[in-house]
Amino acid sequence: MDETRVLTRNIREGREPVWRAEYEAAGGWEAFKKTLAELKPTEVGELVKEAGLRGRGGAGFPTGMKWSFMPRFEERPEERPAHVYLVINADEMEPGTFKDRLLMEGDPHQLIEAMAISSYAIGADIAYVFLRGEYVECQRRLQKAIDEATEAGYLGNDILGSGYNLKIYLHMSAGRYICGEESALLSALEGRRAVPRHKPPFPAASGLFGQPTTVNNVETICNVPHIVSNGADWYKQLGAHKDGGTKLFGASGHVNRPGLAEMPLGTRMGDLLEHFGGIREGRRLKALLPGGGSTPLLTADHLDTPMDYEGVGAAGSRLGTGTMVVMDETTPIVGVLKNLEHFYAQESCGWCTPCRDGLPWVERILTNLEAGKGHPGDIELLELHTKLLGPGKTFCAHAPGAMGPLESGLKYFRDELAALIPDDSDTLSLTEPANTASNSQV
Ligand SMILES: Cc1cc2nc3c(=O)[nH]c(=O)nc-3n(C[C@H](O)[C@H](O)[C@H](O)COP(=O)(O)O)c2cc1C
Ligand code: SF4
CATH class of the missing domain: 1.20.1440.230 (NADH-ubiquinone oxidoreductase 51kDa subunit, iron-sulphur binding domain)
Incomplete structure (x- = not known):
């Protein structure tokens, strides 16, 4: 089964990244220019809502709806707080999960452009990437992309003469799994002990440093420029079952070709396993974790499951991060x-x-x-x-x-x-x- 490459279209074998000139030659940064020139912030949110984009960090929460919880200050600028934040969750410590790393290493400008559009949509003037501590290569490449984008006038003050201001910073995690939980992440980013916060208040009301904040996963946000460029209907029809769009699926463990592949959301589980070369040494599947270590096990009886939020949910598990940990029949x-x-x-x-x-x-x-x-x-x-x-x-x-x-x-x-x-x-x-x-x- 062939891949449907949208988020990974620029990612090459060996992950040598695409830098600004090449990214722009392939149409990069055009979605941000279109956003600033043609769309109001709330219109970007409506587009994302209509496309049905759901969070790729594990919980599958609808992204457009999450953005709509952010307070708006266009009509009352005098009430605008000191800062409004977008925080990108790049902690990626879920066992068996390695998808966000590919996106950040292989196409760093895609994430930075996606953050610029998403920040504009929610009215953020500062955005952070909260990065897993071990991802030093991601840090190096993202920082270079931020520097290139700043040099080109895509970040900073009065971006492309629009009056919109945005700064993007990287923050390396000190390294605990709980730092990936969004409210613990915000505490860690503030330099405090990384323990979850009581909700309510939710981050949109009181997030980073007590200011309105949205937390989104890397893969989630990377979808946004493509939705802006191609429209909600195009995005919806990419899915193979109920949910629209593509997904970076992964397989580790007892498959012949472990790795990642971008496929339509809702691709049949058995077809995905086949794409990863099937079960090693001609053995049979015993069980798999469909979306990382914290998702309930499924078995060979579930090979017909459509791998999207509804499909995996109906089978009694969760799509989670979409990265499968596969066990053959010999596994205790x-x-x-x-x-x-x-x-x-x-x-x-x-x-x-x-x-x-x-x-x-x-x-x-x-x-x-x-x-x-x-x-x-x-x-x-x-x-x-x-x-x-x-x-x-x-x-x-x-x-x-x-x-x-x-x-x-x-x-x-x-x-x-x-x-x-x-x-x-x-x-x-x-x-x-x-x-x-x-x-x-x-
Ligand atoms: C213990 C725990 C660890 C988590 N780790 C991550 C993580 O590494 N990356 C991530 O994107 N989401 C993680 N999440 C989910 C986040 O809390 C949050 O739902 C997500 O970042 C929201 O982004 P999304 O709506 O774009 O998916 C974790 C949740 C829990 C409870
Ligand atoms: S807040 Fe409670 S459930 Fe969550 S990691 Fe800490 S001890 Fe565990």
Whole structure:
């Protein structure tokens, strides 16, 4: 199956980036010029709403609707706060996810132009890219693109004589998974401890430094210039199922050709796997995480699933970041779950008890099961944790996300997990001391 290259149209083998002259020769920065010359800020928002663009950071929230929550000051400029912000979430720490890196390394001007249009649409005068700390090459390339754009007059004061002002800054994360949660990200950007904030107030009312703010994912925003250039109807028809547009899908794990591919949203899961070369060594699919580590597992029974928000939702999981982690039939599911819960336990910010204490407990039970030291009642105890750490029980979506693979693992592979409990074991699970390095302080 061929790719539909919209966001990746300029990205070359080897990721040697397209700099300004080449980007402009391919039509780059024209969407921003058109925006400033022909569209009011709210009209850009309406266009994005009509196109049906949904957030690519994991939750799939409609982008145009998110922008419409921003207060408008065109009619009352005297009430405009000191600054209005756009913050781009480039933290990308979700296990198995590596899509935003490709966009930033391969076509840095696309993101900077997209930020310029989006900032104009929401009335922002300052925009940040909050970058994963390890992405130093992205930092280098984005900074060069910002410098080139400033030199060309696309950023700065009175841009292209329009009266619009915008500055873009990069911020390197100190490096925790929770920094990707949008309100923790804003705290980190302010130089404070990266823990989630209570909502309301939502960032549109009180975000970065208490000012109106929108947080969007890299891939989400990269769609915007193409919507402005080609229109909402063009964008909608790119999708293959309910949602419009394309998606950077990925595959890692037990496929023959791991990597990324831009395909219509709603492409059949089985076709995507085929595109990535099928399951390695001619084996069969056992399970996959459809959109990163915090999305519930699906199995070979779901190969007909359309990979968009509705399709994956109807199959009992989430599209998440659209980057699949694939496991063949030889993979012990207990090891998959243990590795994931180890990560999420380590990355808990410690702000609320169910997550801080529950995740290490889950990891400990899975570690014992894997080592053949499980006890009767362990499966029920894991099940109980999926309820205690589920939606609405914790301060942010970290713990419910971590419970996604566990709950689905129990649903599809309960017998395999239960069979790990030795016949002669007693029921000491609740009091057994920790036996892993990460649990030694629990
Ligand atoms: C624990 C946690 C980690 C997250 N990490 C990321 C991330 O690395 N990148 C991202 O874009 N969104 C991440 N999100 C989602 C953001 O909170 C937010 O929904 C997103 O950046 C909004 O952008 P979008 O509407 O364009 O998708 C995370 C959420 C949670 C709960
Ligand atoms: S759910 Fe976990 S990561 Fe989120 S606030 Fe609570 S302790 Fe922190």
